[in-house]
Amino acid sequence: MNDGAPFGTIAIVGLGLIGGSIGLAVQQALPAVRLTGFDADPDVRCRAQTRTLVHQVTGTLELAIRDADLVILCVPVRAMGDIAAQMAGVLKPEAIISDAGSSKAFVADAIRAALPHQPLVPAHPVAGTERSGPEAGFAGLFRNRWCIITPPDGTDPEHVSAVSALWHALGARVEIMDAAHHDLVLAVTSHVPHLIAYTIVGTASDLEEVTRNEVITYSAGGFRDFTRIAASDPTMWRDVFLSNKHAVLDILQRFSEDLTALQRAIRWDDGDALHAHFAKTRGIRRSIIDEGQDDARPDFGRADHSA
Amino acid sequence: MNDGAPFGTIAIVGLGLIGGSIGLAVQQALPAVRLTGFDADPDVRCRAQTRTLVHQVTGTLELAIRDADLVILCVPVRAMGDIAAQMAGVLKPEAIISDAGSSKAFVADAIRAALPHQPLVPAHPVAGTERSGPEAGFAGLFRNRWCIITPPDGTDPEHVSAVSALWHALGARVEIMDAAHHDLVLAVTSHVPHLIAYTIVGTASDLEEVTRNEVITYSAGGFRDFTRIAASDPTMWRDVFLSNKHAVLDILQRFSEDLTALQRAIRWDDGDALHAHFAKTRGIRRSIIDEGQDDARPDFGRADHSA
Numbered sequence: 001m002n003d004g005a006p007f008g009t010i011a012i013v014g015l016g017l018i019g020g021s022i023g024l025a026v027q028q029a030l031p032a033v034r035l036t037g038f039d040a041d042p043d044v045r046c047r048a049q050t051r052t053l054v055h056q057v058t059g060t061l062e063l064a065i066r067d068a069d070l071v072i073l074c075v076p077v078r079a080m081g082d083i084a085a086q087m088a089g090v091l092k093p094e095a096i097i098s099d100a101g102s103s104k105a106f107v108a109d110a111i112r113a114a115l116p117h118q119p120l121v122p123a124h125p126v127a128g129t130e131r132s133g134p135e136a137g138f139a140g141l142f143r144n145r146w147c148i149i150t151p152p153d154g155t156d157p158e159h160v161s162a163v164s165a166l167w168h169a170l171g172a173r174v175e176i177m178d179a180a181h182h183d184l185v186l187a188v189t190s191h192v193p194h195l196i197a198y199t200i201v202g203t204a205s206d207l208e209e210v211t212r213n214e215v216i217t218y219s220a221g222g223f224r225d226f227t228r229i230a231a232s233d234p235t236m237w238r239d240v241f242l243s244n245k246h247a248v249l250d251i252l253q254r255f256s257e258d259l260t261a262l263q264r265a266i267r268w269d270d271g272d273a274l275h276a277h278f279a280k281t282r283g284i285r286r287s288i289i290d291e292g293q294d295d296a297r298p299d300f301g302r303a304d305h306s307a
Numbered sequence: 308m309n310d311g312a313p314f315g316t317i318a319i320v321g322l323g324l325i326g327g328s329i330g331l332a333v334q335q336a337l338p339a340v341r342l343t344g345f346d347a348d349p350d351v352r353c354r355a356q357t358r359t360l361v362h363q364v365t366g367t368l369e370l371a372i373r374d375a376d377l378v379i380l381c382v383p384v385r386a387m388g389d390i391a392a393q394m395a396g397v398l399k400p401e402a403i404i405s406d407a408g409s410s411k412a413f414v415a416d417a418i419r420a421a422l423p424h425q426p427l428v429p430a431h432p433v434a435g436t437e438r439s440g441p442e443a444g445f446a447g448l449f450r451n452r453w454c455i456i457t458p459p460d461g462t463d464p465e466h467v468s469a470v471s472a473l474w475h476a477l478g479a480r481v482e483i484m485d486a487a488h489h490d491l492v493l494a495v496t497s498h499v500p501h502l503i504a505y506t507i508v509g510t511a512s513d514l515e516e517v518t519r520n521e522v523i524t525y526s527a528g529g530f531r532d533f534t535r536i537a538a539s540d541p542t543m544w545r546d547v548f549l550s551n552k553h554a555v556l557d558i559l560q561r562f563s564e565d566l567t568a569l570q571r572a573i574r575w576d577d578g579d580a581l582h583a584h585f586a587k588t589r590g591i592r593r594s595i596i597d598e599g600q601d602d603a604r605p606d607f608g609r610a611d612h613s614a
Contacts, residue, residue, distance in 0.1 A: 102528075126528045130592065145527055175524075185521050188511045190528025195573075196503055197529070199566045201588040203558070204495045206565075214492050216594045217482075220452055221409075221433045221497025222504070222536050224601045229529050231592035234585035241573045241581060251510070252570050256563070258513075259506045263559050266502075266548045274548060278541035281508040285437065285538035287523045294531045 005030040005169070006162040007096075011068035013061065013083055015039040015048035016233070017128060018100045019074030020137025023053040025170040028139045038064035039134075040075075047134040062090050070166070072123075073099035073111075078239040081110030088115055096159050098123050102186060102236075104150040104179040106243035112152070121155060121163040124148045124182065125172060126190070132233040143171035144292055150179040187247035191240055192255060194229050195248065198237070201230040312337040312476070313469040314403075318375035320368065320390055322346040322355040323540070324435060325407045326381030327444025330360040332477040335446045345371035346441075347382075354441040369397050377473070379430075380406040380418075385546040388417030395422055403466050405430050409493060409543075411457040411486040413550035419459070428462060428470040431455045431489065432479060433497070439540040450478035451599055457486040494554035498547055499562060501536050502555070505544070508537040 010026060012019045015037050026033050037054035038061050039045050049057040058064040065071050065087055073080050080099060091097075096119045101107040108122050127145035129136065147167040151160050164174045177185075204215045204223065219227065241248055265273040288294050317333060319326045322344050333340050344361035345368050346352050356364040365371040372378050372394055380387050387406060398404075403426045408414040415429050434452035436443065454474040458467050471481045484492075511522045511530065526534065548555055572580040595601050 126525050128528070146525060148525070181516075185517050185525055186528060188514060188517055189522055189525040189530040193507060193529035193533055195569060196507060196566070197532075198585055198588050199569055200500060200503060200562055201591055202584055203562045203565045205587070205591055207495060207558075207561075209488075210492050210495055212591070212594075215496055216591065216598050216600065218433050218453060218455070218492055218496040219595045219598075219600050221435070221493060222500035223496040224595050225504075225532050225536055226500055227588070227592040227595055227601070229532055230585075230588040232585075234582050234589065237585055238578050238581040242576055242578055245573055245576075248573060249570065251514075252566070254514075255507055255510045256566070258510045259503070259559070259563070262502060262506055263556065266552055266555060269549055269552075271545050271549055274545040275541050277509055278505055278537075278539075278544055280512070281505050281534070281537040282541070284508055284512055284519070284523065285534040287519075288526050288531050288534055291523050291526075293523065293526050294534070 005033045006165040007033060007069040009034040009036065009068050009070075010166075011035075011065045011071045012037040012054055012074060013039075013064065013071060014074035015044055015053055015057070015134050016074065017132050017136040017141075018125065019072070020048065020051070020053040020134050021139065021141040022072060022074065022100070022137075022170070023048075024137055024139040025142060026166075027052075027055075029169045029171070030166075036064045036068065044134050051134060053134060053137060061086055065095070066090050066092070068092070068095050070096045070098060070163070073097070073101070076236050076239040077101040077103050077107050077243045080107050081114055084111045084114035091115075091118060093117075094119065096121055096163065098163055100125055102190065102240045103244035104148075104182045108150065108152055108179055119156060119159050120152060121159050122150045122152075122179065123163055123167065124150070124186070125167070126186075127172075128232070130228050130231040132236070140171070142167070145172055146175055147172040148175050148177050148182050150177055150182050152179070183244050184247045184250075187244055187251045191244055191248050192251045194232060194237055195241065195252070196255070197226040197230040200226050312340045313472040314340060314376040316341040316343065316375050316377075317473075318342075318372045318378045319344040319361055319381060320346075320371065320378060321381035322351055322360055322364070322441050323381065324439050324443040324448075325432065326379070327355065327358070327360040327441050328446065328448040329379060329381065329407070329444075329477070330355075331444055331446040332449060333473075334359075334362075336476045336478070337473075343371045343375065351441050358441060360441060360444060368393055372402070373397050373399070375399070375402050377403045377405060377470070380404070380408070383543050383546040384408040384410055384414050384550045387414050388421055391418045391421035398422070398425060400424075401426065403428055403470065405470055407432055409497065409547045410551035411455075411489045415457065415459055415486055426463060426466050427459060428466050429457045429459075429486065430470060430474065431457070431493070432474065433493075434479075435539070437535050437538040439543070447478070449474070452479055453482055454479040455482050455484050455489050457484055457489050459486070490551050491554045491557075494551055494558045498551055498555050499558045501539060501544055502548065502559070503562070504533040504535075504537040507533050
């Protein structure tokens with residue numbers, strides 16, 4: 001421990017958008033922390049070293065983690081159990097394991113099964129972009145975003161405080177939540193929206209009577225907002241849906257019922273029902289802007305608005 | 308006609324986001340054109356005059372249109388037939404009627420029924436923001452966006468050229484299209500995406516176990532992208548869905564089938580099917596950016612990305 005930093009050495013496993021952004025943000029906010037990193041892909045390791053996402057990219061997982069006080073797993077959620085199993089016997093006994101996964105109950109169970117006695121403080125920074133890979137990260141990704149920490153029952157409060165302090169230092173706001181509740185909240189605010197976006201972009205590209213070129217050309221009418229999140233990393237999102245299956249299917253069922261009700265209102269010319277629904281959703285947008293989670297400028301400040 | 312402008316006097320009926328933006332853009336690009344405007348709402352008329360959205364906001368529809376060479380209807384699509392009926396007998400015989408509606412077959416039929424002998428050149432500028440009202444417009448709204456013109460059979464080509472020249476002058480790219488095909492293309496690229504966004508925002512706000520505050524707080528995970536278009540004008544969108552019912556219901560049916568297939572893949576742990584679908588949709592995003600219809604910066608250039 002040094003200079004008020006909660007950890008002396010942090011190891012980041014998985015050097016894509018999130019792992020790379022954590023590395024860059026730690027170097028900026030906590031320059032005294034020593035940062036090591038590993039990625040299973042040799043090409044990613046090389047590119048991560050070129051960008052200095054961490055001080056030292058190691059050739060093996062063991063070299064990255066053996067001196068770490070904190071190990072942050074930034075790999076697709078269904079890969080975390082295997083990685084954790086490979087760390088058994090190498091870690092310092094007091095090293096805290098954390099992660100950045102988007103589904104929390106599944107990840108905690110997987111890591112706990114592989115490392116039953118290691119301190120565990122799962123976390124989920126609710127931030128990202130549609131880009132992936134070691135070139136995608138940037139130090140400001142977590143600034144003014146939320147990081148949800150989901151400590152299992154019995155977690156040492158000092159471990160939770162240390163991980164919270166790290167995220168605060170990176171500019172994030174921190175919330176402590178039960179893992180199951182996190183998974184339901186994120187199913188609504190992130191997982192199902194991604195699935196819907198992936199779906200409509202696929203539907204649009206499969207039409208016989210409308211060319212893909214027409215879809216692309218006229219996308220400014222609304223469609224393009226969906227294509228951004230439908231460009232997110234396929235492996236990461238496959239794992240999110242499969243690891244948070246119960247909550248995702250529950251919210252999807254509700255969504256389908258609601259969509260069917262609006263579809264029926266269109267078919268039967270029920271303009272009043274449509275108008276009432278559309279007027280209600282407007283207020284939520286205003287609240288999101290007030291809370292600082294989006295940009296109030298039309299189109300979020302895309303080019304070509306003013307003047 | 309003057310200074311190369313395709314029309315001497317243009318009347319804009321409906322002074323919200325689109326009508327107001329047309330007024331501001333014409334003043335900037337074609338300063339010799341005389342602009343009149345009317346809105347059925349006296350309060351909107353007052354605010355439009357304050358912003359000088361047109362040179363002269365008139366107290367009656369008749370005063371706005373009687374000297375016009377071109378009348379552009381910028382009202383909700385199901386209001387256009389009534390407005391057109393009120394214009395009968397007032398217009399100059401050679402005045403061209405155009406509009407900015409989002410569904411084209413319905414609007415053409417409604418205007419044609421009310422004004423059977425008036426030249427008619429329907430148009431749809433594919434541009435907008437989630438804001439509405441006379442304060443929402445800006446001159447740059449149409450720059451680098453597409454305007455689709457859907458002339459009925461037998462339209463004088465010179466009338467089409469004149470309306471095309473106007474939109475070119477406002478910075479738009481112009482495409483000529485059959486009205487029915489327009490309605491199908493826009494159902495995919497605009498209408499169904501809006502309905503889906505309205506639906507998921509409503510679903511999220513109705514959950515018993517997740518508070519509205521949690522939905523808002525953690526919206527950066529994907530949900531916030533949907534709230535922007537779900538904040539669009541309720542009356543305008545009610546009319547769009549009811550006036551383009553056939554195409555919207557057709558695309559919705561396909562969307563529901565595709566969503567059910569992904570839902571089933573999640574339920575049965577078919578990771579390969581999910582990954583294959585998600586990888587396919589990524590390429591469409593790249594094409595939209597290449598075509599200049601969106602911003603390549605992560606999050607479209609929202610604040611808090613760099614550094």
